[in-house]
Amino acid sequence: MEWMVLQAVIDIGSLILAIVIIIFLALLIRASIRVVREYERIVVFRLGRAIGVKGPGLIFLIPFIDVPVKVDLREQYIEVTKQTCITKDNAPVDIDFLIYFKVVDPLESVLNVRDFKGAATGVATTTLRAVIGDIELDSVLAKREEINNILRVKLDEVTQKWGVKVTLVEIREITPPREVQDAMIRQMSAERNRRAMVTEAEGRKESAIKVAEGERQSAILRAEGERQAMILRAEGYALALAKILEVARELDKNTMILQYLDTLKEVAKGESTKIVLPMEVTKLIEDVKKFLEKRG
Numbered sequence: 001m002e003w004m005v006l007q008a009v010i011d012i013g014s015l016i017l018a019i020v021i022i023i024f025l026a027l028l029i030r031a032s033i034r035v036v037r038e039y040e041r042i043v044v045f046r047l048g049r050a051i052g053v054k055g056p057g058l059i060f061l062i063p064f065i066d067v068p069v070k071v072d073l074r075e076q077y078i079e080v081t082k083q084t085c086i087t088k089d090n091a092p093v094d095i096d097f098l099i100y101f102k103v104v105d106p107l108e109s110v111l112n113v114r115d116f117k118g119a120a121t122g123v124a125t126t127t128l129r130a131v132i133g134d135i136e137l138d139s140v141l142a143k144r145e146e147i148n149n150i151l152r153v154k155l156d157e158v159t160q161k162w163g164v165k166v167t168l169v170e171i172r173e174i175t176p177p178r179e180v181q182d183a184m185i186r187q188m189s190a191e192r193n194r195r196a197m198v199t200e201a202e203g204r205k206e207s208a209i210k211v212a213e214g215e216r217q218s219a220i221l222r223a224e225g226e227r228q229a230m231i232l233r234a235e236g237y238a239l240a241l242a243k244i245l246e247v248a249r250e251l252d253k254n255t256m257i258l259q260y261l262d263t264l265k266e267v268a269k270g271e272s273t274k275i276v277l278p279m280e281v282t283k284l285i286e287d288v289k290k291f292l293e294k295r296g
Contacts (some may be wrong), residue, residue, distance in 0.1 A: 026184055031063040036070075041106040043069040053106050059136050060172050071106040075167060078117050085132035087140055093132065094175040097156065098149075099124055100168040108163030120155065126171070127154045137176060 036042050036055030045067040049248050053071075061068060078099040085093055099120060103109045110287055113119050132140060140147070151169040214250050 003193055027062050032061050034059050034061060035070060039074045041071045041073060043067065043106055043110045050107060050111060069110050071103055071109060073103050073106070075100055075102040077101070078121055078124075080121055080124055083128055085129045087132055087137045087239065088134055091135045093137065093140060094173075095128065095132070096172045097124070097128070097151070098168075098170045098172060101159065101164050101166045101167060101172070103163060104165045105163030108161070113162040113164075116159075116162060120159060120160070120164075120166075123158050124151060127151055129179060140176060141176070141227040144174065147171060186198060 025295075034042060035058055038056045040056045041053050042059060043053055044061065046062070046065055051066075065219055078101070079096075081096050082094050083096075085095055087093060099117075101120065109116060128147075129150060131147055135143065135147070148169050152166055153165040155169065202215065
């Protein structure tokens, strides 16, 4: 009976030992095999000495001897919030900005800097204050892109030795003092009023030009109409005279003699005792005589 109990105890101990060995082997395998993603790299330290960068894919480590440090190669950003800077004309401004960066050398990023984000933030804020201190307030508000480029170049010069590339620095917000903001609001309001007045004046000018142009065109059309009317009247007079001349040419001499006789008759009815006849009357009398002879 005791033998059976002892055998059972031995079996349970063996089972526990086997389970422990299996767990140990699983942990050992887990510690020695790593899967590195495409955007990651592993810096391997063996007994405290950096032996290189591994990945991507499946890599093998010596358990308890190799120590891996994972590095992310994707582009990342640092948010730097509300840094108070003094401009060249002694105006305080609050500036928020973002720093975009990516690791280009995983080994140097691990060996040369302990906390890159903290170090980059410190360099960025110091550089920002130096840059803003050389610029007046109006220029700070107007030269945002130029300040971005200066900060990016300065940061890139420092972070290059850390195996990190600063790709972009973007100022998110510039907040001037309250009194400056009020002055800017008044200035913008005055500018809007000025533009409205200019636009109104331009509208009136255009309207006056249009009216004057219309009146000029109307006067031209009236003058053209009058000219055409005069031409038509002159053409009518010419046609009438031509018609009269045509009719006059068709009158025969007898008709003219009768008109002369009627004229002499009217002249003879006058109270004057003397009648002055033109020389043409003599020829007229001869024509009358011939006319009467033909009738007799």
